[in-house]
Amino acid sequence: MKNISMKSPAAAILTIGNEILSGKTINTNASFIAQELGKIGVQVTSVISVGDDDKAIKRGLKHALTFADIIIATGGLGPTRDDITKKAVADFFHRTIAIDPKQLRIVQNRFSAMGYDKMPENNITQAEIPDGARIFPNPRGTAPGLMIRDKETRCFMLPGVPDEMTLLMTEHVIPYLKHHLRNDITILYRTIRTTGIGESKLAELLDPVLGSLESPVVAYLPSPKGVDIRLTVKGTNQKELKEKIKNIENRIIFLASEYVYGFDDDTLEKIVGELLRRHNLTIAVAESCTGGLIGHRLTEIPGSSDYLDQAIVAYSNRSKIELLGVKSETLETFGAVSEQTAQEMAEGIRKTSTCDIGAATTGIAGPTGGTPQKPVGLVYIAIADKFDTITKQLNLYGERSRIKIQASQALLNLLRKHLNEKY
């Protein structure tokens, strides 16, 4: 099979579905696909969204092909009446469609594994394959990924469900393109993840390193979890590019180690989990204002049962007393949202759970419940271990959901720093 011939390969993304056009769904698929393609040096020249409409899909394909040899189409591969992508794309490339017996068995097996006596009839369309199309298996759904090749054009079709699309992109489309591209240009991205510092203050702090940099290109990406610094370099010598990034990375860490918690896809729950595992420590969490979010985040990591023993969401005063051993005098004197209560929560859960570390949050997530003395966004976090108990006051702002995220992030970052320093 001939390799894709262009020196600078170009792709177009075609997202199909009325939900994008109505504005009800934000097109996150396109940004994921563009980023993945960028990593292997494939540039996206256009993103087109059209509805579940035969004519519109074909016009979209035509437009896409004026600028690109690679098309990634997503959406409209489901079993229902509005799913017409396969038919429209096959038509466009003058291919017939027929049921593929092997694919039919795969779909049927999936339904019997889910406990169905019989596959719902409309799912037979999931086994229909355009003539000559390559099939990419989809373990997360019933619609496989497909690719039609027409001379130098390669048109991929992927389901629109994000977790199915991302899997097919990373496990099939990208490896396929990498193999066939023979592309010398590499674009490298590196994300340095920070938390606990605002965008402009971070930019000020890092100005000596990043201020006047031409390459890599620097972008600051803020979110409730913190600010990511994204570095982008482009070139032909991968080793050189990596060294360049490494060098800048080290200088950033030197200036901002308090805030830098990881790289690329790292999350604080992953980093904290690794530290707990490395030092053979167990943890128990007492949550008030975060409402279970810290437990949820820690248990997103496979194998977290090795170090997370329990999390207790003690929302009422009574449950703080009964489950965590907070003294009723403390609650009366200082209130549920206070440094003292946070401290007793952390110490209390450490004691009753017999874990190495107890951690706690208490605060006012809002929108109601604030007072002039204790406004919405006031949060106390605490960590208790064999050495000591440390507490920290946070003054957060924003919506309830954002305050919960920021508080969980602050506690996990305090844990990260503490585990790094003391163990």
Added chain:
Amino acid sequence: MKNISMKSPAAAILTIGNEILSGKTINTNASFIAQELGKIGVQVTSVISVGDDDKAIKRGLKHALTFADIIIATGGLGPTRDDITKKAVADFFHRTIAIDPKQLRIVQNRFSAMGYDKMPENNITQAEIPDGARIFPNPRGTAPGLMIRDKETRCFMLPGVPDEMTLLMTEHVIPYLKHHLRNDITILYRTIRTTGIGESKLAELLDPVLGSLESPVVAYLPSPKGVDIRLTVKGTNQKELKEKIKNIENRIIFLASEYVYGFDDDTLEKIVGELLRRHNLTIAVAESCTGGLIGHRLTEIPGSSDYLDQAIVAYSNRSKIELLGVKSETLETFGAVSEQTAQEMAEGIRKTSTCDIGAATTGIAGPTGGTPQKPVGLVYIAIADKFDTITKQLNLYGERSRIKIQASQALLNLLRKHLNEKY
């Protein structure tokens, strides 16, 4: 000025800028614009994203015009070298560009208001206006909104900065279109949210209602939380449209009440919270495999402290025994992932918390920990109240994170049904 003549006005959105194509920026502008247009009955037929490139912009315009008389272009109106939208669009419509003295004074004044002695020179481009273009003032930035009219075509150009774009859309573009459209057409959307049933089975179940429907247009949108059914109707009589939707909605609920939990932006945590509040009930949750996610979801709702007393994430066997009163014989005989354990967890937390309702989850979220008898995805959920304890076995599939979401959704849906039936 002639009104826009089409019976069913259509628009295309053209977003211009390399940041969308690189995947670094998610196209939230397009979804905002689409929603605003939808409210006044203008349907978006395509969304096209191209780079800061003359040829690409012109191709995009050409594509956009095949399906629409209204174009909303965003981005590329800034003062820097890569901002070429105005030039490319003017060129496309054969217009010359010249400095508008009035606009120049506005830009100069803005800079002196910001404390500049002199306007940075490249900002003179902000006063360049295509011949005959309508100017919409932009109080939030230096680039005004523009509109070129060419026969029945109206091409709007708006800055890409979200808060400038949204202001210009709502204060100028929408009122302008409303005035000139004389459009009586309204588009109504209604989302019916379901969970606990797959897309194809749901389509089968609802076939008598939705199978051969021409209007409203029906779309099934699956996610780990369930399948949303999106209805779209279009017409001139708003009251009639509402009745039409209401009628179909009722027939859907009649057939699928077990699965329908809400509408539009409803979430299960909101619905369950409302039911608990209405019946003056308190709840405590014992979580194993969901790891705090149910507590987190319930506490996303403001005021949830009124009914949620506590949530206990009991990850270890010891914590299940000590905190929830699960019998060690139960764990030994049936295992931590069993109907019996789920039942004792729900009953245990109900008893110790003295809440009206105890709810529990236990299961194998994976990716490890599965056996042939108890595979990854096997989950038991339970609800205990004054009447009885009900349990349910779930067989889920997918990633750890997806299994947690599905399990939390199943428990909340079981709660919803139970509260509706028994209280």
